[in-house]
Structures are given as C-alpha cells and as structure tokens.
Amino acid sequence: MRAAVLVPAAGLGLRLGGGLPKALRELGDVPMLVHALRSLLAAPCIDAAVVAAPPDGVDDVRGLLARELGADAPVTVVAGGATRQESVRRALDALTGDCPVVLVHDAARPFVPVEVVEAVVATIEAGALAVVPALPVVDTVKEVTDVAPDGAAECVVRTVDRASLRAVQTPQGFRRDVLAAAHEASPEGDTTDDAGMVERMGVTVSVVPGSEEAFKVTRPFDLLLAEALLNRRREQRADRAE
Ligand SMILES: Nc1ccn([C@@H]2O[C@H](COP(=O)(O)OP(=O)(O)OP(=O)(O)O)[C@@H](O)[C@H]2O)c(=O)n1
C-alpha cells in the first residue's frame, strides 16, 4: 500500500449557510463528498480512504458511498468529531494496515487534480516528513486591529509582504508516524490544518504547487464556482467523446 487519505467530512458548513452538512451538499448530481472521493481515488497512489462523516449520518454516508463508488471501494466511514482536528484524529485511529504515507484532504475541496495528489505522495516518498500544496497569494494582505467578524471598525496595522506567503490547500501529506505524533501532542483546536501541528513539533513542512481547482467550498459563491467547474469538465468530456 502506497498511501491512504483521511477525509474530514463532518463539518456543519455554517459559512455556507448551514442546514445539510457541507460534505453532503449536492454538486451536480451527487454530494460534494462523492466528488472529493472520486478525485482522490482517481490517483493511482491512493489505496484507501477513511471518511470522518457527520456522527448522526455514518450509516447514510456508508450507503451513499457504496452506491456511488461501488461496494468494493476501499473506503471506510467513521464518525467525525466536534472539530476538524478531532475528525482527522478519529479517521487516523481507524486507519488499518501498513501504510507509511497518510494524506489529509478536506471533503470541501471536491475537485483536487490527480497531479496534486500524486505530487504530495511523491514528495513524502522522496523523503519529506510533511508536505502541503500551496498557491501564491494574489491579493494584497494587510494585518488589522480590532478584528471583527463583519470587518466593521477594523483598522490596518501594516501591509504584509505577500511574496513570502502561500495559500495552503489539501491534500496535506505526512509520514504516518509524524502525523500520529502531531495529533497526540497537539491541544484541541490548536491549528486550522494538520501541517500546523507538525510545524509546532519543529518538523520541516515542504511545499508543492497547489491548484486553483483544489479550492475549498466555504461560502455560497464557492458553490457557483464549483458548478461552473463541473460544467466545464462535462463539456471537456463531451468534446473528447466526439
Ligand atoms: N467538526 C468538523 C469540522 C470540519 N470538518 C471538515 O473539515 C473540512 C474543512 O472544514 P471547513 O471548510 O471549515 O468545513 P465546516 O467546518 O463545515 O465549515 P464552517 O466552518 O463554515 O462551518 C471540511 O471538509 C469539513 O467537513 C470535519 O470533518 N469535522
């Protein structure tokens, strides 16, 4: 087995408007989670996946994935937790078999290209202990004071040099023992991504190019982008079939 991927999919999607858990929101004809797993399992390096599903929907998610991916799909479903970090830890605890490379990928990033998945695994196999896909920052970034959720009354403190900044995506890749040690050592809610926990241990995290198509569906506008990308891919498949 080359690599396994843990897929946190238990979030409520509050910034998307709540209601159905975000990973179960339909994009086109299937839920976001199905798109994400199809994208991940299309990579030859991925041998298994463990999904952290909404705790009250584990059986429903198992049935959904069996229907959409096939009963023999190498996918295990467990109950996620109250935070992304806990969901990842539960998925990691459920990972069986001798798999030295473990990826963590948000179900909310349904369209990650195979090339990014392969690059992450190859970087770990080449000796890195941890790796993240990332994109350069295209907006000017400023630090503000009086941070308010709606941005009201904030003031700029300084402009941050964006040349040394990267917008980090998933799948993030790790040596399995490194990821396990990071989760063991990190307080709950300590960081917003798994690489952050590894950094806190002093482990070097490598960077590989990400992809605009690996964007995270977070706010309502992202759903429009996701549908547009789906339509473009359908048209490309139709063109190839002609
Ligand atoms: N308790 C949680 C929270 C998040 N996630 C997952 O972590 C990924 C990234 O989290 P995010 O985009 O923040 O999803 P939500 O937490 O659902 O979004 P929001 O913060 O808007 O509620 C998502 O695939 C989400 O399903 C999870 O498995 N368990």
Ligand SMILES: C[C@](O)(CO)[C@H](O)COP(=O)(O)O
């Ligand atoms: C893990 C992540 O997708 C990397 O950019 C991001 O940190 C998740 O943040 P969220 O607020 O949990 O969506």
